[in-house]
Amino acid sequence: MNRRNFILFNSLWSIIPSLALAKxxxxxxxxAFGPVSDAHRNxxxxxxxxxxxxxxxRAIGREYLRNYPSAGDPDALIADLELVDxxxxxxxLRDRVxxxxxxxxxxxxxxxxxxxxxPRTEADLCALTVLLPEDA
Numbered sequence: 001m002n003r004r005n006f007i008l009f010n011s012l013w014s015i016i017p018s019l020a021l022a023k024x025x026x027x028x029x030x031x032a033f034g035p036v037s038d039a040h041r042n043x044x045x046x047x048x049x050x051x052x053x054x055x056x057x058r059a060i061g062r063e064y065l066r067n068y069p070s071a072g073d074p075d076a077l078i079a080d081l082e083l084v085d086x087x088x089x090x091x092x093l094r095d096r097v098x099x100x101x102x103x104x105x106x107x108x109x110x111x112x113x114x115x116x117x118x119p120r121t122e123a124d125l126c127a128l129t130v131l132l133p134e135d136a
Contacts, residue, residue, distance in 0.1 A: 040074065043083050044132035046093055047125055054129060061126035064113045074131040077124045097121060 051057040065072055081100075083093070104110060104119035111123050118126075 040132050043078060044128070044134075046083070047128050047132065050094060050097060050125060051129070057126045057129045060113055060116075060118070060123070061128070061130035064111070064123045064127050065130060067113065068111070071124065071127050072131065074128060077128055077131070081121060081124055081128075097125070 048054055071077065082096075100121040101119040104121055109120050110117050111120055112118075113123060113126075
């Protein structure tokens, strides 16, 4: 085994334990907020419709929550994103998110997740794909 392979092998083994711990922590945080309401299920469905690859959004959301645990309150995220709108439709939500993303890039309200620069709204939506029910 050469030096490069030895370093790669050891670095992979140092990452695996942290990956194994990430999912239970998030499941525990989801359970900490009590039973899931119908409103949360509806919001989860609307958010899921925004992403073409929901698994990728959940991966980003898990990493975001791992690095920024203070973003783990779904009700606070929902309020900040103004997702509770009884008169809205999927298209209205999509348009609102698009405008917020653009404004956040212009104002610098961004966050780095896995070396990707994301507008805060997009990172929060990814976090909600993890925090809200998966069976939506």
